[in-house]
Amino acid sequence: MEGCPMVVLHDAPEDTEYFLKAIFDSSFFERPPAPTTIPVVSRILRLSTKYDVGYLRRRALLHLASASPLSLEEYDAMSSTSTFGIKSSFLQLLLADDLGIKWAMPIAMFKVSCSLTIEQILSGVPPTFHLPPSLQRTCLSARNTLIFAQGHDTFCFVHVMDNPGCTNQDQCRSTRSLLLYALTKREILRPMGYFPSSWWEDIDPQELCGACCREGRIQYEEGRRRIWDRLPEMFALPSWEDLRAAREADLARPE
Structure with missing residues (x-):
């Protein structure tokens, strides 16, 4: 187009914008402990996974791990370690579920089950974000147990x-x-x-x-x-030991 090569991407404009900013502006998406937001992490993680951009995917996973404790001690420290705050559990759960990142799901499911009302779990965050029925059932069942x-x-x-x-x-x-x-x-x-x-x-x-x-x-x-x-066990997930091993394997991949 106008003498320049053009590539057609079938991705959401917002996702593509954040993804390209992270590639061309190193200050836009730095490693933890640099602060960020869950929408930025989500969009960059999705596209870096899709297009196999290893260094950006690992960077996004490090941010996700900062708010995904796998021990009680990590949970107690989360307010100071999370790079995108502690009130993003709904979007964090959708991201982890969509990409199959099970080690990021326990705390997100726990917080959704506890901090949202039953109506909010069922209705989601209108008009865009809704939990799939399987996650709704799991969170509601765990809520009763909790x-x-x-x-x-x-x-x-x-x-x-x-x-x-x-x-x-x-x-x-x-x-x-x-x-x-x-x-x-x-x-x-x-x-x-x-x-x-x-x-x-x-x-x-x-x-x-x-x-x-x-x-x-x-x-x-x-x-x-x-x-x-x-x-x-409440959320039908693997054991803490298996989740920790999965996180270590994901974060050990070279950039």
């Missing part, structure tokens, strides 16, 4: 009526009742985190005595670990 796990594992301490070492039975019982009420009335689940470390350290001894606080924190942390260990 509702039970939240009460039975992470927050089991709020159901305890009396702690033998308690020094203020009436007040501690009242505090646990208030916590239980706060948990049961929430439509958004928090099975992996509701009380940060600072909460346990700063809690008023008049609200929860030292013995109840120590026992509650132990049960809370043990419950989080039990839920984390079962997440792949």
